[in-house]
Structure formats: structure tokens, C-alpha cells
Amino acid sequence: MLIYHIVLPDPWKSLEAKADYIAESLGTEGFIHCSYAHQLDAVFKRYYADAKKVIILEVDTERLSSRLIEEPSTNNEIYPHIYGPINRDAIVGVETREF
DSSP: OEEEEEEOHHHHHHHTTSSEEOOHHHHHTSSEEOBOGGGHHHHHHHHOTTOSEEEEEEEETTTOOSEEEEEEOGGGOEEEEEESOEEGGGEEEEEEEEO
């Protein structure tokens, strides 16, 4: 199954050479926020409306070494959350989207 994590270009650039990807939210909230494909547009509008560019990491959950939990978040909708770093080989695609 594929899930998606959105990150701004500057934080991604500083982390892209590392073995594992660790989002800031892992330290502040205990997990990395992700979305299913059908949730991406709403997440863009809700949290990235002022961004000119975002990076979308495509994560293969079958390759993920950290724990994945599907749980309610915004509007009680179920979102995938990763409780640990995203190992590099689980990132199967990186897309840049400009608005």
C-alpha cells in the first residue's frame, strides 16, 4: 500500500542525504503525519495553502520498518501515522508539486 508525506523543500533538502527521514513532528508529536492519495488535495488546502512548492514522499508501507497506525485525526477522518523514522528504501517516489 502507498501512503504520502508532504514536506516543504527546505526541510527535505537538509534531510534528503540521511539514511532515514525524520520529520519534525516525530519529535513534537511522536509520529510522522501521512495521507492516503484521496486525502492529499484537502491536506494541501488545509495546511499548505501559502506554499509555492511542496515535496511529496511516496511511501511503500510494505517496506516500512517503523510502526504504521491508522487513526482518527482532522474531522475524525482516518489518516496513516508513522511512529518512527521513514527508512530510505520505503520511499519509492519523490514528487515536487508547485502551485
